[in-house]
Amino acid sequence: MGTCAVALSSLFLFYMSWTLTASDERHDYCVIGAGPAGLQMGFFLKRAARDYVIFDKANRTGAFFVKYPRHRKLISINKRFTGKSNKEFNLRHDWNSLLSDDDSLLVKHYAPDFFPKADDYLRYLSDYASKLELNIKFNTEVKNIRRKLTSGGLHEFVMLNADKTATYTCRYLIVATGQGVPIRLSKSLPGSEIVEYYDSMSLNQSEYEGQSVLILGRGNSAFETADHIGGHTALIHMMSRSRVRLSWATHYVGDVRAINNQILDTYQLKSLDGLLEADANQMSLAVKEGKIYINPIDQPPPPPDDESVAQDTGDKDEDEDDDSVFDTPMASMDQEGEDPVPQFDNFAMREPYDRIIACLGFQFDWSMFENDTKPLKGVGRKAKYPSMKRNYESTRVANMFFAGTNTHTRDLRKSSGAFIHGFRYTARALHRLLEWRNHGVKWPSVTLPVTGLMDYMVKRMNEMSGPYQMFGVLVEVALIHDETVTYLEEVPMDVLPTLQNSTGHYADHYIVVNLQYGKGFSGPGNDVFNEERATGEPTDAHNSNFLHPVLFYYDKPIEAMAPLKLPRPTKIHHMVEDFLTFWTSPFSHLLPLRRFLEDIFQDDMREYFSSTCLAAALTRTTVPTRCEDYLQGRGFLGSEEMIKAAEDAGARSPIVQNLLND
Numbered sequence: 217m218g219t220c221a222v223a224l225s226s227l228f229l230f231y232m233s234w235t236l237t238a239s240d241e242r243h244d245y246c247v248i249g250a251g252p253a254g255l256q257m258g259f260f261l262k263r264a265a266r267d268y269v270i271f272d273k274a275n276r277t278g279a280f281f282v283k284y285p286r287h288r289k290l291i292s293i294n295k296r297f298t299g300k301s302n303k304e305f306n307l308r309h310d311w312n313s314l315l316s317d318d319d320s321l322l323v324k325h326y327a328p329d330f331f332p333k334a335d336d337y338l339r340y341l342s343d344y345a346s347k348l349e350l351n352i353k354f355n356t357e358v359k360n361i362r363r364k365l366t367s368g369g370l371h372e373f374v375m376l377n378a379d380k381t382a383t384y385t386c387r388y389l390i391v392a393t394g395q396g397v398p399i400r401l402s403k404s405l406p407g408s409e410i411v412e413y414y415d416s417m418s419l420n421q422s423e424y425e426g427q428s429v430l431i432l433g434r435g436n437s438a439f440e441t442a443d444h445i446g447g448h449t450a451l452i453h454m455m456s457r458s459r460v461r462l463s464w465a466t467h468y469v470g471d472v473r474a475i476n477n478q479i480l481d482t483y484q485l486k487s488l489d490g491l492l493e494a495d496a497n498q499m500s501l502a503v504k505e506g507k508i509y510i511n512p513i514d515q516p517p518p519p520p521d522d523e524s525v526a527q528d529t530g531d532k533d534e535d536e537d538d539d540s541v542f543d544t545p546m547a548s549m550d551q552e553g554e555d556p557v558p559q560f561d562n563f564a565m566r567e568p569y570d571r572i573i574a575c576l577g578f579q580f581d582w583s584m585f586e587n588d589t590k591p592l593k594g595v596g597r598k599a600k601y602p603s604m605k606r607n608y609e610s611t612r613v614a615n616m617f618f619a620g621t622n623t624h625t626r627d628l629r630k631s632s633g634a635f636i637h638g639f640r641y642t643a644r645a646l647h648r649l650l651e652w653r654n655h656g657v658k659w660p661s662v663t664l665p666v667t668g669l670m671d672y673m674v675k676r677m678n679e680m681s682g683p684y685q686m687f688g689v690l691v692e693v694a695l696i697h698d699e700t701v702t703y704l705e706e707v708p709m710d711v712l713p714t715l716q717n718s719t720g721h722y723a724d725h726y727i728v729v730n731l732q733y734g735k736g737f738s739g740p741g742n743d744v745f746n747e748e749r750a751t752g753e754p755t756d757a758h759n760s761n762f763l764h765p766v767l768f769y770y771d772k773p774i775e776a777m778a779p780l781k782l783p784r785p786t787k788i789h790h791m792v793e794d795f796l797t798f799w800t801s802p803f804s805h806l807l808p809l810r811r812f813l814e815d816i817f818q819d820d821m822r823e824y825f826s827s828t829c830l831a832a833a834l835t836r837t838t839v840p841t842r843c844e845d846y847l848q849g850r851g852f853l854g855s856e857e858m859i860k861a862a863e864d865a866g867a868r869s870p871i872v873q874n875l876l877n878d
Contacts, residue, residue, distance in 0.1 A: 217788060224663075229740050241269070242384075242386065243267050243385075243387075244267040245269075245387070245390060246268070246269055246271065246386035246389050246390070246392055247269070248273070249271075249272060249391070249392070249393040249635060250269075250272035250279075250354070251272075251278050251279070251281075252620065252640070253452070254392035254556070254644055255277060255278075255350060256314050256643040257392055257619050258348075258352070259272075259316055259344075259350065264655075269386075270352040271509055272352060272353070272356065273355070273358075273649075276342065277341040277344070278446060280394060280396060286419060286440070287419065288333055288335065289762070290332045290337060290811070291333070291476070292312050292332070292635065293309060293311040293330065294310065294312055294329060294332045304680065304681050308681045308685065310637070311635065311637035311685075312320065312636055312637070313340075315641075320347075326343075330356075331475055333757040351636065357377060357378040358377060358378075358384065358585055358704060359375065359377040360376045361375040361584055361586060361589050363373070363613070368831070370387070370741055371614065372613065372614070373385065373388075375387045375800065380655065387651070388616075388617065388857075390617045390618070391591075392620045392622075393440070394622065394797050395577070395600065395622065395691050396581055397581045398413060399576040399719040400574075400754070401496060401574055402415070405497065405500070406500035406502075408501070410501050411501070411574050412574070413573070414437050417573050418480070422511055423840035424448045425448050426450050426570045427571060428449070428452075428567065428683060429445065429453070431453070431455070432572065432575065432576065434454060434455075434461075434491070434578070435472070436473060438456075441477040443477075446478060446855060451488040451489055452479060452490075453491075454479065454490070454491045455494050455565075455826055456494075458493065459740055460472060460740070464744065466496060466629075466739060466740055467741055468629055468631075470634055471740075479491070492565075499512055500512075500513050501510060501538050504568070507570065508569045508570070509568045510568075527800075578820075579599075580602055589616065590612075591603060592611055592623070597628065598625045602622055603625065604617075604626065606710035606779070607646075607649050607711060608626070608646045619643045619646055620639045621634045621635075621639065623642050624639075627689045627780060627782075627797040631685075631687055631688050632686055634683050638685050641662075641682040641685060641686050641690055641706055642708070644682070644687065644693070645656075645706060645707070649708075649711070649719075650719045652718065654703075658719065659704055659719035661677060661703060661704050661721060664701045665697060665845065666700065666817060666819075666821075667841055670810060670821060672703060673694070673729065676692060676729070678799060678800060680704040687710055687730075687732055687733070688709070688730065689710075690708060690709065691706065691712075691729060692704065692706070692729040692730075693707050693726055694720055695722070696726055701722065709780055710779055715774075723773075725771045727767055727816070728767070729765055730765070730766050730768065731763055732763070732766055733761065733763055749761055749762075749800055750762060750795070752792065752804070757792035757793075757808070759791045760791075760792055763797070764790065764791050764792065765792070766790050767809075767852075768788055769785055769789075771838055787815065789809065791808070792804055804845065813848055819841050820840045820841060824840060825847055829847060
């Protein structure tokens with residue numbers, strides 16, 4: 217009987233071992249998350265014929281959009297008509313589509329609305345994955361991500377599915393999970409259990425009929441919530457530590473968009489609703505007869521231990537004073553804890569509320585990692601993001617990279633890296649960085665004659681969508697050689713000090729093309745509609761406020777730079793801002809650009825008619841550079857008989873003589 221039991225036990229262990237081994241998988245690249253960023257990375261990896269897999273714990277693509285935004289309307293622009301047929305240009309105004317080679321995979325074919333419905337976007341993401349035949353494992357939640365050392369001395373990532381029946385191993389890990397963990401108030405905040413949250417609040421508008429509502433937070437989810445219930449409430453108050461930031465003033469698309477800001481009207485026109493600045497950590501909540509009272513506390517609660525807990529109701533600008541209405545006590549409980557007792561009689565929140573809804577945003581999910589692979593957290597306002605290097609690699613864990621919203625830690629409040637129309641380009645940049653680093657494939661480039669640089673630059677300035685959306689983050693680089701220029705598109709500005717190691721390209725001097733707003737123009741309190749907001753004078757181009765190209769020339773490679781801050785260049789040129797964002801005007805745009813390039817190359821870069829080039833060849837010892845192209849075969853040189861006839865007729869130009877000698 218014992219022998220039989222041992223045999224059965226051995227057979228069982230063999231079976232379990234065989235089952236686990238049979239379900240083991242190994243890939244070069246593992247992408248976690250089948251949302252927009254994961255799908256975008258999958259497209260690039262598949263097109264490059266790399267060994268990859270995408271994991272997602274849900275049973276479909278884009279699971280985040282099944283629930284969010286709660287009120288089912290996106291705030292990203294779907295401009296279906298631009299009057300242009302240029303695909304690259306049109307992506308400047310398409311904030312939802314992912315990059316692909318299939319023109320049918322554009323959101324304009326799925327959603328007619330300027331702000332698409334979330335359900336339409338879900339359908340788009342599903343078609344994107346199926347039409348491109350991306351390798352996705354649904355219903356696969358990976359856990360316990362750790363590293364192991366191979367026999368060859370290399371580290372690989374090992375992870376289990378949630379029920380531990382399968383093991384996945386990969387050489388490179390790309391985390392594209394986005395920010396999916398709702399932020400909560402500290403549990404130590406008195407009365408925090410009373411608070412409702414954006415992710416679980418009722419969407420039934422009738423439940424808010426006649427109620428007084430306090431919304432904590434001042435981002436788009438807070439304004440979205442206020443807009444949804446505003447026509448049914450008695451009043452809405454919105455509270456946050458920092459002042460409201462409107463995207464059209466800050467030029468940061470993560471700030472409040474106009475689509476949801478009707479509460480600003482009702483506040484400023486004094487129709488009961490209101491906005492106020494205060495710190496939620498310095499208040500307590502008490503319920504009396506079904507009403508919620510706000511009371512101050514002398515000391516804020518201690519910082520939360522739980523990583524998913526927020527300490528603020530909103531981000532705080534570095535230059536913003538740490539003041540709040542709670543600096544002067546507004547109300548307190550009496551000694552028996554009965555009724556709120558105001559210490560002065562006109563404080564803003566002296567009337568009770570029927571409900572409080574916190575809309576505090578989301579943060580990164582740290583729970584999938586074991587301790588040895590857990591990424592470091594960002595510092596300060598970046599604490600909800602994992603910390604990463606300039607190439608989107610974890611600062612702590614080698615070969616762990618990030619794609620999508622989490623890469624916004626590199627350009628927080630400076631550009632569009634948290635949003636689809638931004639991170640679709642940073643995902644492409646990450647792929648190109650990995651192609652060179654792991655496979656020896658250089659960054660894609662175009663080789664041009666020096667005389668062709670200006671035309672190509674002008675073309676790119678007027679169509680490029682990556683640097684247009686990721687202004688101040690992605691730049692274009694013209695590497696100058698003896699007679700040619702190598703042009704690189706959509707290069708992350710932060711890798712310029714390691715350009716050769718990052719892209720495989722090198723030059724000892726180059727031009728960097730960056731799109732940027734005017735210094736000091738953007739800001740939450742700035743008047744961006746003032747009468748002097750724009751200039752059209754080329755001589756005043758350096759004072760341009762709206763987005764415009766700026767060319768930085770460096771006569772030696774950049775060795776070091778602060779994040780997203782180009783060092784002082786050898787020469788600089790601002791293209792004057794343009795109302796139409798078309799930098800093609802002959803005198804306002806092209807002439808100053810040509811003179812800037814002539815100053816760099818110390819050569820005449822004007823265009824000439826063929827007759828002028830021929831006359832110069834017959835009468836001068838040298839010809840302009842543009843004419844050299846014509847005379848070297850880009851124009852009609854003539855036969856030997858024609859050249860001989862010219863000489864016999866007395867044409868003694870050295871150029872003609874050289875042609876005769878050839």
